[in-house]
Amino acid sequence: MSNGSPATAKMSDPLKRLDLDGHEMPPSPAPSSPRTGGRRRYALATELVYTETKDQYGASSIPIYQSATFKQASAAGGTNDYDYTRSGNPTRTYLERHLAKIMNATRALAVGSGMGALDVITRLLRAGDEVITGDDLYGGTNRLLAYLSSNQGIVVHHVDTTNIDSVRPVISDKTTMVLLESPTNPLIKIIDIPSIARLVHEANDRALVVVDNTMLSPMLSNPLHLGADIVYESGTKYLSGHHDIMAGVIGVNDAAIGDKLYFTINATGCGLSPNDSFLLMRGIKTLAIRMEKQQTNAQKIAEFLESRGFRVRYPGLKSHPQYDLHWSMARGAGAVLSFETGDVSISERIVEATRLWGISVSFGCVNSLISMPCQMSHASIDPQTRKERQMPEDIIRLCVGIEDVNDLIDDLSRALVEAGSVAVTLDGFRATGSSSSAQQSTAIDSDGGV
Numbered sequence: 001m002s003n004g005s006p007a008t009a010k011m012s013d014p015l016k017r018l019d020l021d022g023h024e025m026p027p028s029p030a031p032s033s034p035r036t037g038g039r040r041r042y043a044l045a046t047e048l049v050y051t052e053t054k055d056q057y058g059a060s061s062i063p064i065y066q067s068a069t070f071k072q073a074s075a076a077g078g079t080n081d082y083d084y085t086r087s088g089n090p091t092r093t094y095l096e097r098h099l100a101k102i103m104n105a106t107r108a109l110a111v112g113s114g115m116g117a118l119d120v121i122t123r124l125l126r127a128g129d130e131v132i133t134g135d136d137l138y139g140g141t142n143r144l145l146a147y148l149s150s151n152q153g154i155v156v157h158h159v160d161t162t163n164i165d166s167v168r169p170v171i172s173d174k175t176t177m178v179l180l181e182s183p184t185n186p187l188i189k190i191i192d193i194p195s196i197a198r199l200v201h202e203a204n205d206r207a208l209v210v211v212d213n214t215m216l217s218p219m220l221s222n223p224l225h226l227g228a229d230i231v232y233e234s235g236t237k238y239l240s241g242h243h244d245i246m247a248g249v250i251g252v253n254d255a256a257i258g259d260k261l262y263f264t265i266n267a268t269g270c271g272l273s274p275n276d277s278f279l280l281m282r283g284i285k286t287l288a289i290r291m292e293k294q295q296t297n298a299q300k301i302a303e304f305l306e307s308r309g310f311r312v313r314y315p316g317l318k319s320h321p322q323y324d325l326h327w328s329m330a331r332g333a334g335a336v337l338s339f340e341t342g343d344v345s346i347s348e349r350i351v352e353a354t355r356l357w358g359i360s361v362s363f364g365c366v367n368s369l370i371s372m373p374c375q376m377s378h379a380s381i382d383p384q385t386r387k388e389r390q391m392p393e394d395i396i397r398l399c400v401g402i403e404d405v406n407d408l409i410d411d412l413s414r415a416l417v418e419a420g421s422v423a424v425t426l427d428g429f430r431a432t433g434s435s436s437s438a439q440q441s442t443a444i445d446s447d448g449g450v
């Protein structure tokens, strides 16, 4: 090996090049989120993976600044960008800047879970304030709102937000927040976010429209463009994509709202940890490719179930009653769908007979999941309320992953037959349950197989 070239001469004395004392560290970004950056220049799929860092070693992924405190330059403190990780951490800031860019927000904030994000947002409310929200909400959202109404003097109106005429009568000058989720799950109802936002803002310009975008992710929808003041979502789902962390993210365009939310995060200490910020950042880079595959699979599975006579709820199906509304707001149908069998015990047997489909709450993971929402994710809503909200007890939710779609369909087919929910015929098989549309259907598929 020659020692002649300048490159190898350098290599032979690596310690000379290392900044062992850390004095040459680049200046840290400003605590918590961007002030300047955030504007997208490329298509979303590109922006998801494209990052700019001024790392001293040119690291292609952001280092984990696993440090609670940061040394200050003088006794007076306050001269460095960071002092304490509850208030700000370089890894979290880096993630927040990236999030702001892909959420089309001027400021993004990252906290410990999706419910943590909603907690931060609802701390903008004061006793006597009124919240208008849907009647088919995520179970945890329901629970937090119930707590606020029984302990904090917040008045919560649950109405059918799919119908703007049921929203109108509850709007008043006390309306401080309107909390929307679209599509809802498991009923997969679509909310007209722009129309409701317009209505609410016209009636009361102080009212904040807040959208839970967990079901679609920034890949498929930008609620801030649809009239929302605040968008939040669970980073536990599509953003991270692997069910290995909990996280929540919030995006805003109004600097004053951003400051208030940041105040709560700093005051309560719910900011996302450096390690989880790193993992969420890594997950986000594959969001586009995961989501594309997941929704392509979901579409095929929805079509398969519908062709076998089940009542399927999925915004990718033309039979969805709000198909046009959904596509006026979103770039895709997502990867969560639900279907009914007409019988709770048949549904239970189907769920238990699948092998590839893991029985689990949650969605957005690379592997496919199956669940019965009334007994799992939505069990915190009491049976009476579930009935009032017309939630079928037999409903099965499918959260589709990135597996080979034929394997997923084969596994589901086998489970349907084992559970007795389909009748095997010479030509294929069809749903037998009472709530399915099998009875009305005369055509029998010839391509069906078990």
Ligand SMILES: *Cc1c(COP(=O)(O)O)cnc(C)c1O
Pocket (backbone or CB within 6 Å): 113, 114, 115, 116, 138, 140, 141, 181, 212, 214, 215, 233, 234, 235, 236, 237, 246, 247, 248, 362
């Ligand atoms: C999972 C979920 C949440 C809560 O997020 P966590 O990260 O579990 O706290 C909120 N809204 C929706 C629609 C969700 O699916």
